[in-house]
Amino acid sequence: MILSTSLNSTSYSFIDKLKAIDYFLIIIVAIIGSISVFSIYSTESGNFSFYTKNHLTRFLVFFSMFLVISFVRVSFWYRQAYIFYILGILLLLLVIFFGISASGSKRWINLFIMNLQPSELMKIAIIVCFARYYHRIQSSDIQSYKYLLQPIILLLIPCYLVITQPDLGTAILIAGSGLAIIWLAGLNLKYFIYSGLILLVSLPFVISILKPYQKSRILTFFNPDRDPLGAGYQIIQSKIAIGSGGLLGKGFLQGTQSYLEFLPEKHTDFIFTLFSEEFGFVGSMLLILLYALLIYRIIRIGFFSRSFFAKLYCYGFASALFLYIFVNIAMVVGLLPIVGAPLPIMSYGGSSMLSIMLGLSIVMSCKIYSRDPIGN
């Protein structure tokens, strides 16, 4: 009790907090945000209409939210970590009963001001939850079955709920984020190898329970020309768009593939394709560099944090963020099957933006309250 009071009593003046803010990170987010607005503007052939307006509004709202929530003490997140997780699960259950369906899957809840996709929030919740979980466990205990089983169950529940929506992409991202923290916490390498082998062995079974469209996506991945006007269309057109962009791209608003509507889902999953078509190899590399800087800043914050929670969270979030970006880009350049994973900040979509900004504000909170020892 005494310990906890002394913890909470760690005080920061407002000036201290302002000084502690990582402005560099904010600037990077703002830059990526601006690029995303221009990209969405380009998907509408240079008309400032529905998508651009919505995206701009969302970005401004959630960016502001990010800045405000950054001042919430990191210990709050620590304390509420499991609540956050449970809330996420409840929302996922709510989707089953009250969800809105679109193009064959039930992923959203109508919140009147926006359609919330709980699986996106779950991506953050699982990181917070696991950070807290491993925060307290001694490194010597991590290898015990008790501490191995608990997080696996915690991870499987949301993954199962998301897969059944069905949303394979998000489920993979949630699982990947969770596994990243388990890895960081120090679980023996052999477990990863074993589970990897088990996954490989059970692959035929997994494929057999996949939905037909998911199967065709995977088959298409291996041979896009199998059905160039059907399942392979997206990836073929995406590669054409990116490839024809060349070194410097076709120029802003000049991307013929997207302008002439050859590119599907250009606002959401294929926004990188549009950007890459218009700004070429150089533009793509600059965007990837911005993302790398963002991840670097997040890791750096974790590095200078004192608590394990903050460290695990920052490293975990950075890894998750990397995973989102990698999966999305690898998908649109044809390195991975099309699974439906948005590009953080760039893609059109409120829930994704919300979860990224929320995740970032917890990172920022770690930075501002880096001296908070939390729970030790």
Add this chain to the structure above:
Amino acid sequence: MIKKIGNLNKNKIISRRLFVLVAAKIGLIGIVTSRLYNLQISQKQKYEVLSDKNRIREWKTPPQRGIITDYFNNVIADNQRVYQVHLSLEEVSNFNNSIFKLKNIISLKEDEIKKIYEKKEKSKPWDTLIISENLSWKEFSKLNLYLHELDGAKPVLSTSRYYPYSNDLVHVVGYVGDATAQEIQNKKKIQENFVPGLKVGKIGIENSKDTDLIGNHGTKRYEVNASGKKISEISYNKETQGQNLRTTIDLEIQQLAQELLKNQAGSICVMDIFTGEVITMASSPTYDPNKFTHGISNKDWNEIKNNKLRPLLNKSLAGLYSPGSTIKPLVALAALEYGIIDTKFKVNCKGHDHPYELYGERYHCWKKNGHGWMSMRNAIKQSCDIYFYEVARLLGVDKLSLIAKRYGLGSKVLEDFFSEEKKGIVPSTKWKKQVLDQSWYLGETVITGIGQGYIQTTPLQLCLMTAQLANGGYKIKPNLIYDKEINLDAIKSKIESEKNKSVSQNILKDHEFKYYERLYRNPNNLKFVLDAMYGSTNEQFGTSFRSRHKEDKYKFAGKTGTSQVKRITDQDRELDLELEEIEYKSRDHALFIAFAPYDKPRYSLSVLIEHGGSGSKAAAPLANKLIKKILDRHGLREKIRKDLKNIA
């Protein structure tokens, strides 16, 4: 303290694990980067092409056919403005509905609608369908009135083939029609330039010179979106019109010839005896080529097809006729050239009571009472059959065949220019053995001497034969399309040099002659024959004496011919029926060959009237009118020739 050590340890583990993760991330960024490099730098061109293929779609635009003119630049095959309605398939929401509406506005017939549906089956979704090629102004304006109700329908101003002298030149110029699948497949030029609605030549010059006339299609490139909608025109590679052609035809003479042949079946050919230019090639009856341009109706087609006088047959070069007595100058020439007889050789023609007899077979002269003692000149002039029976017998069919071929019989005059042209038959003992596997009879030689029996010629061959006799015995190159390589002065000087060439005995043997080479052994033989032809037209008792011109400048020489279509029986001879009393199909063909002017020959002609009766009554009188016209226009033609030479 233990806890502290544990924490330190934990810290270390996390940092180490992070290091591994970061390393993995860098590796993955490397993979993505190399992939982007591969797509955007290494394979850029491939994807650029694919992107252009996506966004650019080409439409071919039809070329205009070249214009065909006569020698004097009168347009004989033109392109005329027509009103059409096209249907742009990608803009049509309901095809059946659109056709139904169109049917009510422009009154499409059932079979036309069926054709449209057939065409639609073969079209691509972004193609344009030609619904009607030739709308009347009334239909066109009505269409424009209702246009707002017809999605995808487009009123189009286009051009199509038009023959201003419709019937007069159909056998020369031919006509056009839609390309058949076979034509598209077999003819490279058509395949390369095919555009829906492209017209191709079916017969005549339109067909022979199709490759020159078609021109090259244009290409419009449009940027299209993913659903195929045109966004903007990127480039327009304009179509080029086909080559214009100048023929050697004289429109006025051609028209006169057609006029003279009106209501009869027959042919008139006129040729320049030096340049080989075909000045007129008329065939009767004719039909209207304009009817074929947009597809001929069944009714019109049946009318043409069922006409007993066979308008579809180009009689000048695809009609085969026994030359009859028009062959006689050639028989005489052959006998003189081989030295079988001389000009003083005489035969007594004693009339039907005392016919020519050979191995018990009797051969009659056309003249009932006989000609009496005939010398060669008189025999040609009065066309005595008995004389030529005897000359042919002495000459033999093989020598006659050799000379006949040399002067243009038995081979295609215009080579492969017209697919329908016939070679005819110049019989010989060898020919009969080869083709009929039979031996030759002397009796067959005898009738070949008066142009009957196996021998078959086209009117154009007779015209060429006359030309090559009249020009003094030189091989010429007949042509129908103006050819600047054919130069009158050059030809004349070549002939002049040939004249003085010493000839070997070989000239009497079978061998290939080059153009403008001399065909004769002794020029006096030719002179004699031509003079006999002069007599035939300009002296009393000559068979075409009544058709002569008295004015010196129009004076011409000719030879009549009457070719039997069936064997004349003794009963026929007895009855001696007037032409009108004989059934049409059994009447003789009337022929006439001539050259003019006599003193300085320049033009040759042949006239044929199917079942016209005797050559002197039915054919020769036409030559009279024609020759006046031809010679009247000579100056004008020479002026054009000079102009064309100066241009070249």
